[in-house]
Amino acid sequence: MKKSRYRFIICSLSFGIGFFLGGKMLVNMINDYKFRMKRNFSNMLLFNDWLHFIYSGGDIEKYFMCYNYNKIIIYGNGYAGKILLEALSESEIEVVAIMDKKITSLDEKEGMIGINTKIPDADCIIVTPVFYYEEIYNELLKKTDIPIISIRNIIEKMEV
Template identity: 30%
Template sequence: MTGKLKRNKILLDEKDKLLDNYYLLNHWLEIKNLGKSVSMYFEWKGYKNIAIYGMAELANRLMEDLEDSPIRVIYGVDRDVSCTISRIRDVYDISEELPKADVIVVTPFYAYENIKHQLEKKVNYPIVSLEEVVWSV
């Protein structure tokens, strides 16, 4: 693949990620406007203590949505802890041993399958994508 074709593919991939984020956030706002919260998903599933993978903007929105709910975010996980912008206090590198949680929510849902595969080597509890959580409410 030539340099120009490679750059174009990267730009298209980024455009797809942004569009996917737009649709997810738009649906999330629709849920909020109906007086609902993604906490409903966790309550339906019986998850009380969750971990979040991906310490960027979507992790912050998830934490904000869960603030006044019975769902607790007990820690975060990222592949590069030094670059996190999340407000989660306890953040683990994916290479570290991870504490027990009821579920891990993967916020970079466009890379869910790859991240899930990595996490399955470390934990034996459910791993879900933020996309599944939001679209299930």
């Protein structure tokens, strides 16, 4: 009787440990997908609001002109950064540099800089990776005193 109870406890413990470890192994995978799901949703919402902004008569150039930001730096060379560059390509606003953490000192060329390079002379920095805004903002704040603005703020502020 004692032996079978002992065996039962050992088997249950083994099962429990196995159950816990099997689950734990997948938790990292879950967190990764969850994170990417949220990031994609955040970008999707930004673009959704950007389209709404355009179709309700918004003009992104006006924001910069309104605040007298004639020379700007775009932070982020991803989807949103490229769209912003395109949006300003025919405008009076000069994009003096695109800054991205993926740009290494070897990749740097005119107008493309990494995050360790001295920030060039500009009126403001527009942060385009909205999901990482806080983190990027805090990093940039240590390096510059020009205004650091999220692209989301521009889209929302200029809502017509």
